[in-house]
Amino acid sequence: MSTVEQTPASPHGEAAPSPPLVSVVIPCLNEEMNIERCVRSALAALESSNLEGEVIVVDNGSEDRSAELAAAAGARVIHESRRGYGSAYLAGFAAARGAYIVMADADLTYDFAEIPRFVEHLRSGAQLVIGDRMDNIKPGAMPWLHRYIGNPLLTGFLNLLFRTGVRDAHCGMRALRSDVLDTLDLRTTGMEFASEMVIRAAKEHLKIAEVGIEYHPRGGESKLSSFRDGWRHLRFLLVHSPTHLFIIPGVVLAGLGAVIVALVGGGLAFFGRAWGVHALIGGALLMIVGTQVVALGLCAHAYGTYFMGSKDPWFDKMRARFRLEHGLLLGGILAIAGVVMGAIILASWIAHGFGSLAYERLAVVAASLIIVGIQIFFSSFLLSILGLRWTGRDNAR
Ligand SMILES: Nc1nc2c(ncn2[C@@H]2O[C@H](COP(=O)(O)OP(=O)(O)O)[C@@H](O)[C@H]2O)c(=O)[nH]1
Ligand SMILES: [Mg+2]
Numbered sequence: 001m002s003t004v005e006q007t008p009a010s011p012h013g014e015a016a017p018s019p020p021l022v023s024v025v026i027p028c029l030n031e032e033m034n035i036e037r038c039v040r041s042a043l044a045a046l047e048s049s050n051l052e053g054e055v056i057v058v059d060n061g062s063e064d065r066s067a068e069l070a071a072a073a074g075a076r077v078i079h080e081s082r083r084g085y086g087s088a089y090l091a092g093f094a095a096a097r098g099a100y101i102v103m104a105d106a107d108l109t110y111d112f113a114e115i116p117r118f119v120e121h122l123r124s125g126a127q128l129v130i131g132d133r134m135d136n137i138k139p140g141a142m143p144w145l146h147r148y149i150g151n152p153l154l155t156g157f158l159n160l161l162f163r164t165g166v167r168d169a170h171c172g173m174r175a176l177r178s179d180v181l182d183t184l185d186l187r188t189t190g191m192e193f194a195s196e197m198v199i200r201a202a203k204e205h206l207k208i209a210e211v212g213i214e215y216h217p218r219g220g221e222s223k224l225s226s227f228r229d230g231w232r233h234l235r236f237l238l239v240h241s242p243t244h245l246f247i248i249p250g251v252v253l254a255g256l257g258a259v260i261v262a263l264v265g266g267g268l269a270f271f272g273r274a275w276g277v278h279a280l281i282g283g284a285l286l287m288i289v290g291t292q293v294v295a296l297g298l299c300a301h302a303y304g305t306y307f308m309g310s311k312d313p314w315f316d317k318m319r320a321r322f323r324l325e326h327g328l329l330l331g332g333i334l335a336i337a338g339v340v341m342g343a344i345i346l347a348s349w350i351a352h353g354f355g356s357l358a359y360e361r362l363a364v365v366a367a368s369l370i371i372v373g374i375q376i377f378f379s380s381f382l383l384s385i386l387g388l389r390w391t392g393r394d395n396a397r
Contacts (some may be wrong), residue, residue, distance in 0.1 A: 019204075022119055023098030023178075024112070026075070027088035031106040032064040032221040038104070039073035041112040051115035055108060057106065058092040085223075086186070086193030089329035103174045107218045109141060110173040114213050118143070118175035126209035127180045128201045130166055131173035133215035140217040146228055152232050158195060158221025161241045163204035166210065170194050170233075173213060180206055191229040192236040197239060203311070220340055242304065243314060254290025257283045265365040277360045284368035291372045295379035302386040319387075327380025335373025341366035 024042045028035055039055050046053040054139045057070035060079045071077045080091035093101060100122045104110040111133070121129040137147060156167045172194065172256075176184075183204050188196045201208055238245045262281025304310035305319075345359045346367065357363075 018096040019099075020054045021054045021098055021196055022051050022100045022102060022115070022139060023092075023096035024055045024102045024115065025089065025092035025096055025103070025210060026055065026057045026065050026104060026106045027060060028062060028091065028106040029060040029083075030064050030066060031064045031065045031089070032062070032069055032332060033108050033222055034108045035066045036069045036073045037068055037108060037219075038106050038112065039075045042102075042104075042115065043074050045115040046110045049119075051116065051119060054096075056092050056095055058088040058095075060088045071268050082189060084189035085191045086189040086196070090186065093178070093186075096178060099178055099330055100179050101176050103176075104173065105172045107217050107220060107222075107348075111214055111216070114173065114211070114292050115175075117211055118270065119172070121209040122175055122177055125207060126265075127177050127206040128205050129175040129211055130168065130198065130199070131171040131208045131213040132168045132210045133171055133213055134168050135212060136214040138214060141215045143226075150226060150230050154230065154237075156279065157234070158237055160196065161237055162199045162202050163242050164208070166198050166202075166208065168210075169198045171213075174297075180204075187313075188236065190232050192232045193196075193223060195233050195236050199237075216315050228397050230306050241310070242297045242300035245299060246293050248298055250290050250293030250295075252290070253286045254261045254294060257286030257290055259283075259287070261368060262366060263289055265361055267361075272323055278365065280361055280364045284364050288371050288375075291375050295375060295382075298379065299386060302347040306390050308385055319367055324380055327383070328377055331375070331377030333373070333381060334369050338366045338369030338373060341369070 002324060023047070026035075026042070028040055031038075035057065039057060042055045047057075055075040055077040056078055057067070058080050058207070059067040059070070060080055060083060062214065067077050067079070072261070076095070078087050078091050078095045089103065100119055102115050102118055104112060115132075118129045134144075142151075151170060155167070155325055156171050158164060160168070174197070180201075183206070184200045186196055186200065239252065261272055264283060266278040267274070300313060301315040303310065305315060341362055345357065345362055348359065349355075
């Protein structure tokens with residue numbers, strides 16, 4: 001939980017001073033080498049551009065003199081005991097009084113003299129302003145693993161999934177209007193907070209501006225753990241996009257499996273040769289697993305829509321078009337087709353005096369149809385259950 005160490009004095013019950021226009025929020029974990037200079041340059045940037053403002057340092061349980069030095073340099077210090085870059089910012093945002101919030105690390109990588117440029121973008125209508133370091137990374141500022149692998153891969157993946165169009169999605173120098181905080185509804189506690197902010201802003205169609213800035217070598221030790229924090233970003237992207245995590249891979253698997261089952265099961269040759277029961281088993285496996293993955297994806301979408309307020313146009317269209325009964329019908333038809341095939345095999349076995357069977361292909365097709373059919377049938381019910389609390393007309397779906 002966060003606490004405020006130093007609040008602006010209001011002695012003798014005077015009217016509180018009018019809130020500042022800009023709050024510069026700086027998360028800080030053991031940055032005694034840098035924090036004083038950061039606070040002073042932030043204050044100097046505000047003053048030189050005649051911006052009424054405050055500098056808030058969120059101390060994240062530093063074991064060094066960071067908090068003390070920040071306060072002495074003129075910052076309002078907030079303490080947040082829950083560790084993490086995101087936790088620090090959430091506490092800082094809650095304490096910020098400005099209409100505009102500027103964010104930057106406490107490590108001297110960002111130039112606080114750029115603050116007025118960020119504020120200018122907010123003044124001219126942007127709701128979120130993100131720095132873009134990519135054309136101006138100073139020697140030694142970013143390890144090659146981050147510059148050429150981590151950053152481009154994660155930013156590329158983020159844009160593939162969420163189409164934010166942001167060039168440097170992990171840049172730590174940003175600005176936003178405090179009135180969009182409720183809309184953004186940020187929750188993550190770690191470094192993935194940076195991705196969450198960009199994704200949420202894009203999903204809510206906020207006006208995003210980008211500002212080219214320089215990125216300088218860090219003073220003191222980095223708090224970023226490349227693989228752990230990289231994975232946290234990736235995990236965040238995946239769990240917030242069921243379409244890419246489940247639906248697309250599931251449809252591809254199930255579609256490929258269904259084609260293989262149809263061709264091999266029907267005895268058709270392809271790629272210049274006939275295929276046997278092993279290929280059929282492979283196809284059945286893909287079809288079954290793919291269906292399962294799609295069903296999980298639909299449930300994940302339903303959970304997001306009904307319980308987390310997610311808005312996904314694709315899922316909304318599906319909901320409008322398909323009802324529970326459609327799923328039951330499809331599942332039922334497939335399962336019955338499988339049972340009929342099984343019955344044919346059984347009848348033929350009986351007719352041939354319970355001797356040895358040679359219906360492997362038909363048996364595989366029958367079994368996979370029954371499995372897929374039953375899966376669709378019950379998944380449809382589960383989807384419907386997830387939507388039970390949904391309002392009005394959708395209850396019946
Ligand atoms: N990683 C991390 N950074 C924190 C935490 N609390 C505050 N910070 C601050 O968040 C900023 C970002 O961390 P930094 O090491 O610069 O990561 P990088 O900019 O991604 O390389 C710095 O100002 C840190 O002092 C925390 O719990 N974890
Ligand atoms: Mg940094």
